[in-house]
Amino acid sequence: MSDLAFLDRVDLASVMEHPHRRAALDAFRTAGFPNRRDEAWHFTDLKARMRDFDWTPPGDQAALMLPDLSLPCAVLRDGVWDAASSRPAPFMSRLVRNEVLPAGANSLVALNVALGQDGVDIALRDAEVGGTVMVVAQARANAQPITPRYRVVLGAGASLTLIEVAQGSGAYVHDPVWDITLGTGARLEHYRLQDDSVQSVHVATVFVTMAEGAHYNGFTLATGASLARSEFHVALTGAHGDVQLNAAQLLTGRQHGDVTTVIAHRAPHCSSRQTVKSVIDGMARGVFQGRIEVDRIAQKTDGYQMNQALLLSPDAEIDSKPELEIFADDVKCSHGATIGALDPEQIFYLRSRGIDEAQGRAMLIRAFLTEALEPIGESVARPIFEAAIDEWWRRAAL
Numbered sequence: 001m002s003d004l005a006f007l008d009r010v011d012l013a014s015v016m017e018h019p020h021r022r023a024a025l026d027a028f029r030t031a032g033f034p035n036r037r038d039e040a041w042h043f044t045d046l047k048a049r050m051r052d053f054d055w056t057p058p059g060d061q062a063a064l065m066l067p068d069l070s071l072p073c074a075v076l077r078d079g080v081w082d083a084a085s086s087r088p089a090p091f092m093s094r095l096v097r098n099e100v101l102p103a104g105a106n107s108l109v110a111l112n113v114a115l116g117q118d119g120v121d122i123a124l125r126d127a128e129v130g131g132t133v134m135v136v137a138q139a140r141a142n143a144q145p146i147t148p149r150y151r152v153v154l155g156a157g158a159s160l161t162l163i164e165v166a167q168g169s170g171a172y173v174h175d176p177v178w179d180i181t182l183g184t185g186a187r188l189e190h191y192r193l194q195d196d197s198v199q200s201v202h203v204a205t206v207f208v209t210m211a212e213g214a215h216y217n218g219f220t221l222a223t224g225a226s227l228a229r230s231e232f233h234v235a236l237t238g239a240h241g242d243v244q245l246n247a248a249q250l251l252t253g254r255q256h257g258d259v260t261t262v263i264a265h266r267a268p269h270c271s272s273r274q275t276v277k278s279v280i281d282g283m284a285r286g287v288f289q290g291r292i293e294v295d296r297i298a299q300k301t302d303g304y305q306m307n308q309a310l311l312l313s314p315d316a317e318i319d320s321k322p323e324l325e326i327f328a329d330d331v332k333c334s335h336g337a338t339i340g341a342l343d344p345e346q347i348f349y350l351r352s353r354g355i356d357e358a359q360g361r362a363m364l365i366r367a368f369l370t371e372a373l374e375p376i377g378e379s380v381a382r383p384i385f386e387a388a389i390d391e392w393w394r395r396a397a398l
Contacts, residue, residue: 003033003050010144015114024101024113031107040106043287043319044258049201049227054171057141064138067165067384073134079117079146089133095119095149108203112147112177119149122160126183130160132380139196141170150178154186156211161189163381167224171199174225178206182214184238189217191381195388196224198255204230212238212267219375220247221385222257223392229258229287236263236270236298243272248372250389251284251316252396258287261305265298265328274305277372279365280316281396291323294331301326303333310368311341 007029015021034040035047066075072089075082081094097116102109124130139146154160166174174196182188196202202225208216220230234243249257263272278286290305309318322335342364350360369389376382 003047004029006053006055006144009055010115020098020100021114021116024110027101027105028107028110028114031110034107040260040289043289043321044227044229044256046201046203046227046229053173053201055143057143058170061140061170064140064167064169066136066138067134071132071134071163071380073136074120075136075138076118076120076148077138078140078142079137079148081118089130091122091124091128091130092133093121095121095151097149099149106205108175109177109205111145112149112175112205115145115147116149117147119151122150122152122162124154124158124160126155127157128155130158132161132163134163134165137164137166137174137176139166139168139172139174139200142172145173145175147175150176152178152180152188154182154188156183157185158183159187161379161381162191163384164190164192165195165384166193166202167195168197168200170197172197173201174203176204178204180206180208180216182208182210182216184211185213186211187215189379190219191376191379191385192218192220192230193384193388194220194222194224194228194230196228198224198226198253200225202228206230206232208232208234210234210236210238210241210243213240214238215242217244217375218246220259221250221372221388222247222259223250223388225255227256229260232261234261234263234272235266236272237266239267239269241267241270243270244375245272245274246375247276248369249276249278249280249286250369250392250396251278251286252281252392253284254282255284256287257284258289260287260289262291262293263303264293264295265301265303266295268298269300270298271302272304276307277368278309278318279312279368280309280318281312283313283315285317285319287319289321289323290335291325292333294324294326294328294333296327299328299330301328301331301333303331305335307337309339310365311339312365
């Protein structure tokens, strides 16, 4: 079956009425889902996965429980704003979809524009302090892709902590797109939990544009989906910008997890830090692709990326592809990777202290996972992420 056969089930009448959507649909039809021939997708063959995807939703589907956290929140169910469940802050509102497909956008962004559902609009004025808010995207088995859009604009000196939770049940494709713009000196803490159904496909694209002195701290914990990819494009367009872009992937069974980042240093005196940790069991496969681009004008750039993977099975796999493209001559950029199994000497040490091997393995894995949560510190988001790790631990039965 063709990977585009699902379009036969989609009501395209409304799409064809809007020129922007029609153009985006044409772009998606031409490109299709990406596959290994696309260099950026060499390790993740989405086209092959979509040929076998079951778009037929079951009859009765159980309701999903919302996270138990008393914060301002916007809730999307199957890509549609849920007014009954949402408690938005004054600066949060339902997004009206009318965007134009950006030049050079990939096919998944084109699909999001073409089939655009609801979204969330977050806008803070200069120097406004937004506190902590949540965006929750729930999905159930669906006959077409779920395509929400999120727009975040922080004015000069504004600050916000944003917790994003994606969860679901059954087979569906979740294709969210984020557009984030940070003004001069703005600060955004963006904590993402991807806990979609293990039958689903999750392909998120996050665009971040940063002005002078802006700060973006992005952390993603990915535990769900049969195939998941989080792709980040961050542009530092003003001097003294700072990016912290970290992720943790917990994969088991035959899950496939992909974290791909492109950080473009386009101004001097900027710094970027990336650390991606993966715990991989069974026949699962993890991917990290990190690219740092330094323009000629971006002198005094400080860029760093690290990929760490813990393989718990002889059949587990990790692919690591760091890239540096540097045109400036006064920079400090580096990358590294550590990939391996549990250290037998550490297990031996624990056994010599009266701890059996199974308990010792559990202690070492837990320590690795606890370290992965360091980017979110002791914020109000931490209980959500710790609960997600506990649930993954239970499912994986390690």
